[in-house]
């Protein structure tokens with residue numbers, strides 16, 4: 363239903379505008395590529411890819427930004443606002459915030475050296491958002507393998523797709539509060555890696571201190587995340603669950619030795635993520651400001 367040439371006549375500069383804004387944001391700060399990719403994930407997993415994640419709280423609803431997984435954690439809203447205002451000037455009322463998120467996620471992966479894919483377009487924007495929906499649908503880093511599998515299968519993804527999508531943690535940062543339990547209490551962890559992670563994440567302090575999700579190539583979109591897992595150097599509990607004696611070990615090993623398989627499978631899974639229940643036709647709206655309903 364989505365189509366890659368949706369804006370070909372209504373806004374021919376849409377894709378190039380997004381690409382150059384993402385490129386410049388990522389060259390200013392590499393982490394922004396990670397942050398923009400994560401925004402699209404957190405959008406699509408909660409009521410589909412409808413830019414619900416971008417809405418600020420209002421008097422009629424508490425939005426997703428207030429959910430525990432998102433608060434003080436999601437970033438990149440200013441980059442999206444900047445792209446939106448450029449596109450409102452070029453083609454008013456035409457390009458949805460949900461499509462901007464989908465294209466910015468792809469362009470971020472490319473800017474960090476990862477694979478590319480064709481983004482279907484034509485999503486429209488929601489007129490509401492729900493904190494509770496985000497709380498229910500965004501997986502927690504404390505989950506065990508079976509619960510990670512369920513969280514993704516609830517959204518129509520196979521176990522294999524869950525594993526490849528987790529490869530997004532080849533880039534970006536996480537706060538101490540999300541991995542403290544792992545680096546102090548778990549045994550399936552490389553001891554040098556644990557010691558060095560502890561130095562920046564005290565046992566009773568420093569909740570928001572950051573560590574790279576990929577200890578080897580944090581600003582490159584590559585398969586090093588899977589090599590780390592094989593070496594017991596996953597940062598989050600949920601990361602190491604993918605290689606901890608369970609059914610997904612063999613797939614992690616396969617990605618750790620084949621970056622091309624990882625890249626292809628990741629691209630296909632991202633296309634599938636981008637297709638999660640979009641609003642199309644006359645449903646929803648094209649927001650003028652991504653943070654507010656028109």
Ligand code: HEM
Nearest residue numbers: 396397400403435501502503527530534535536537540600
């Ligand atoms: C498998 C279940 C997943 C869990 C439990 C999970 C959990 C987390 C957590 C706890 C953080 C750190 C947040 C912070 O400290 O503020 C994080 C960061 C991140 N996640 Fe995930 N995530 C998952 C899947 C994904 C997927 C599917 C993607 C994208 C396709 C993704 C992309 C990212 C990125 C890029 C970052 C770094 C963001 C930044 O540096 O701003 N994650 N994730």
Ligand SMILES: [Ca+2]
Nearest residue numbers: 405408410414
């Ligand atoms: Ca959404």
Ligand SMILES: [Ca+2]
Nearest residue numbers: 532576579582
């Ligand atoms: Ca990497």
